[in-house]
Amino acid sequence: MWTRWNPDGSTAIVTGASSGVGYQFCRLVTSKGCRVVAVARRADKLEQLLHDCPKGSVRLVPGDITLGQTCDSAIQTVQDWSGDQLDLLVNNAGIGAIGPFIDASPDRLRRIMEVNFFAATEWTRRCLPSLLRGQNPVVCHVGSVLGHCGVPNKSEYCASKFALHGWHDAICAELRGTVLRSTLVSPSTTRSEFFDSLIDSDPAQRSVSVGSWPPEKVARAMFHAIVRRRREVVCSVGGKALVWADRIFPGITHRILSRTSK
Numbered sequence: 424m425w426t427r428w429n430p431d432g433s434t435a436i437v438t439g440a441s442s443g444v445g446y447q448f449c450r451l452v453t454s455k456g457c458r459v460v461a462v463a464r465r466a467d468k469l470e471q472l473l474h475d476c477p478k479g480s481v482r483l484v485p486g487d488i489t490l491g492q493t494c495d496s497a498i499q500t501v502q503d504w505s506g507d508q509l510d511l512l513v514n515n516a517g518i519g520a521i522g523p524f525i526d527a528s529p530d531r532l533r534r535i536m537e538v539n540f541f542a543a544t545e546w547t548r549r550c551l552p553s554l555l556r557g558q559n560p561v562v563c564h565v566g567s568v569l570g571h572c573g574v575p576n577k578s579e580y581c582a583s584k585f586a587l588h589g590w591h592d593a594i595c596a597e598l599r600g601t602v603l604r605s606t607l608v609s610p611s612t613t614r615s616e617f618f619d620s621l622i623d624s625d626p627a628q629r630s631v632s633v634g635s636w637p638p639e640k641v642a643r644a645m646f647h648a649i650v651r652r653r654r655e656v657v658c659s660v661g662g663k664a665l666v667w668a669d670r671i672f673p674g675i676t677h678r679i680l681s682r683t684s685k
């Protein structure tokens with residue numbers, strides 16, 4: 424039976440809730456009656472949510488998502504709040520870097536994989552028992568169009584988002600026959616703090632993109648994908664065009680991409 428996720432009365436965990444897409448998503452779902460456990464490292468930024476969301480709708484768990492204790496605290500907060508029923512997990516936190524692979528330290532790839540891929544898989548693993556007790560539950564992963572099409576100078580980021588995409592595809596098949604659905608949302612360039620917090624990157628390096636969305640718009644697209652329990656959504660016309668061009672004309676697409684990166 425096709426059933427929708429209903430924000431009203433639901434409980435959610437959102438990682439990367441201190442800025443950008445995660446912050447706006449928390450504002451949106453709490454305005455529709457959802458209770459949110461908001462996770463990120465910057466406690467001062469998270470506290471802003473207490474002013475921007477309806478009273479009592481947000482609980483904060485400041486911490487690094489790559490540490491097991493942060494995930495334990497988030498799950499404990501859900502248990503205290505809703506008796507161990509989790510209706511939504513949003514694996515949104517992410518980091519990136521710009522610059523050629525050959526110039527980067529091995530640490531750059533490991534750090535990006537830890538946050539963008541391993542943390543998402545571990546949070547899903549640990550939240551599964553609570554999610555399986557949820558009401559039409561959803562685990563939503565924020566990927567990227569760069570998880571569909573590899574571009575130069577962002578090899579580590581592309582690798583992390585491709586890994587997330589492949590893992591999500593496999594998990595979707597494994598979850599058939601359970602109440603839980605996995606949703607992958609793939610934004611293209613978003614006007615958030617993302618490019619201010621690039622790791623191990625030359626500040627002179629720039630990101631080339633066609634059009635960009637504000638984080639509020641990405642949050643709305645995510646919300647609609649989650650409510651409909653969609654398997655996959657690629658945001659923006661430019662994002663869709665890149666994904667399809669890469670599938671249909673991979674040679675031409677890669678030639679154009681390598682020219683624009685010079």
Ligand SMILES: NC(=O)c1ccc[n+]([C@@H]2O[C@H](COP(=O)([O-])OP(=O)(O)OC[C@H]3O[C@@H](n4cnc5c(N)ncnc54)[C@H](OP(=O)(O)O)[C@@H]3O)[C@@H](O)[C@H]2O)c1
Pocket residue numbers: 438439440441442443444445462463464465466468486487488489515516517518538565566567568609610611612613614615616617618620638
């Ligand atoms: N911006 C883009 O152009 C773009 C395009 C496609 C996809 N995306 C994806 O969209 C998602 C949201 O990014 P955004 O654009 O909203 O960027 P953002 O404003 O930089 O938000 C990233 C969030 O992740 C959190 N975070 C990073 N590392 C963390 C860690 N180790 N532990 C806990 N939290 C951590 C940050 O919080 P703290 O620093 O407070 O920890 C912040 O709340 C990411 O997965 C990103 O890859 C972004």
